[in-house]
Amino acid sequence: MSTRERPLPRTVAVLAFDGVRLLDVTAPLEVFSTAATLGARYEVALLSPAGGPVTTSAGTRLLTDPVDEQTGRVHTLIVPGSPGLPKEVPAGLLDAVHTLHSASWRTASVCTGAFALAEAGLLHGRRATTHWRHVTTLAQRHPDIEVDGDAIFVRDGRIYTSAGVSAGLDLSLALVEADEGPGLAREVARDLVVFLQRPGGQSQFSVAARTPTPRHSTLTALLRSIAADPAADQSLPELARRAGLSARHLTRLFNEEVGDTPGGYVESMRLEAARTLLDAGETVTATAHLSGLGSDETLRRVFLRHLGVTPSTYRARFRTTDPTGPGRGPRTA
Incomplete structure (x- = not known):
């Protein structure tokens, strides 16, 4: 040519x-x-x-x-x-x-x-x-x-x-x-x-770090309690009871100051807890229980929705950066 x-x-x-x-x-x-x-x-x-x-x-x-x-x-x-x-x-x-x-x-x-x-x-x-x-x-x-x-x-x-x-x-x-x-x-x-x-989007990064600081002190305390024990009862009625607010008012506060629903925020915190547990070597079943997501199937659905990979795939790929360890680091194929 x-x-x-x-x-x-x-x-x-x-x-x-x-x-x-x-x-x-x-x-x-x-x-x-x-x-x-x-x-x-x-x-x-x-x-x-x-x-x-x-x-x-x-x-x-x-x-x-x-x-x-x-x-x-x-x-x-x-x-x-x-x-x-x-x-x-x-x-x-x-x-x-x-x-x-x-x-x-x-x-x-x-x-x-x-x-x-x-x-x-x-x-x-x-x-x-x-x-x-x-x-x-x-x-x-x-x-x-x-x-x-x-x-x-x-x-x-x-x-x-x-x-x-x-x-x-x-x-x-x-x-x-x-x-x-x-x-x-x-x-x-x-x-x-x-x-x-x-795999995943920016939601894979720390929930607490990317969440704006609420102006409402009651909401700030509630977010801290969710982060401290995501596996506890974090249902909307229970969150509203702890905050001393109606479920409707609490949901409005979450949308305005957190940019998410109470349920969505709790799920994000549980996902973060689950990632930490898998990184530490916990099994998928134990991770589902300890993170508050409950069952293997729920854990799997949440991982696929937020990160685009299954928990077992995540555990194999991201548990370590040591090339001699499990998963042998990221694969580009």
């Missing part, structure tokens, strides 16, 4: 800036660069609004090219996040996002990079996600966006958003799969020793 007939590479532009999360940048760079070594038509560009060195939140300095030197079409624009973006998106970064997005075929964000896309108006009327710690802020600040707080990544048209930090790996692998098919994406995942598609 002559040079003229050879397909042009797909340019993947990763937009860095001072304070950017290092892994938000390097995860996509690794995925697309690895895909290129395996035969995909990618050419990776690391850009910043002004070019030159940028300092990441980890203190590492990255050498970048300026946005205005990027000529021609951009196949994929990736906007990483930073700890500061939920507070303020720099004007220079917004200008760079607008410039590159107008020249790109698709645009994606990693972690809090969604705030840059939102401020640029790219998420208006769309479904999106971001780091679980900031989903409430994004939803409150931009009520025109349908924020999915559990998704690892979301596609809405030609706009993609992803959850916290390492979700940039999941998103990048999905983009490679869309471009090159599952075979090459699987080879990239194998090379990087990661899941091609990890």
Whole structure:
């Protein structure tokens, strides 16, 4: 094939800036660069609004090219996040996002990079996600966006958003799969020793950590009691009795301040307890009993609904990271 007939590479532009999360940048760079070594038509560009060195939140300095030197079409624009973006998106970064997005075929964000896309108006009327710690802020600040707080990544048209930090790996692998098919994406995942598609969503992370602090002190005490003993009687009538409220009032408080129903919150806490028990080596039956989920079948339904795997599969895969231990670590096949 002559040079003229050879397909042009797909340019993947990763937009860095001072304070950017290092892994938000390097995860996509690794995925697309690895895909290129395996035969995909990618050419990776690391850009910043002004070019030159940028300092990441980890203190590492990255050498970048300026946005205005990027000529021609951009196949994929990736906007990483930073700890500061939920507070303020720099004007220079917004200008760079607008410039590159107008020249790109698709645009994606990693972690809090969604705030840059939102401020640029790219998420208006769309479904999106971001780091679980900031989903409430994004939803409150931009009520025109349908924020999915559990998704690892979301596609809405030609706009993609992803959850916290390492979700940039999941998103990048999905983009490679869309471009090159599952075979090459699987080879990239194998090379990087990661899941091609990890089980579960952001709900796999600590319930207490992602739950907003209630304003109502009675509700705060109730949440603590559920966390302390999820296997106890945590039915709605019993919770209402302990709170000294009607079941209807308590349900309204949960919806307003926790963002979930009492039953949904209790199930999430029991799931977290069950994961901890399985991690510690308990059997599936003992885990079902000790977590408060009751039966093996209930435990199985809850795991499949929230994590997309059965308890036995979870136990085999995630009990240890020791390659000589049970499950032998994550499999990417």
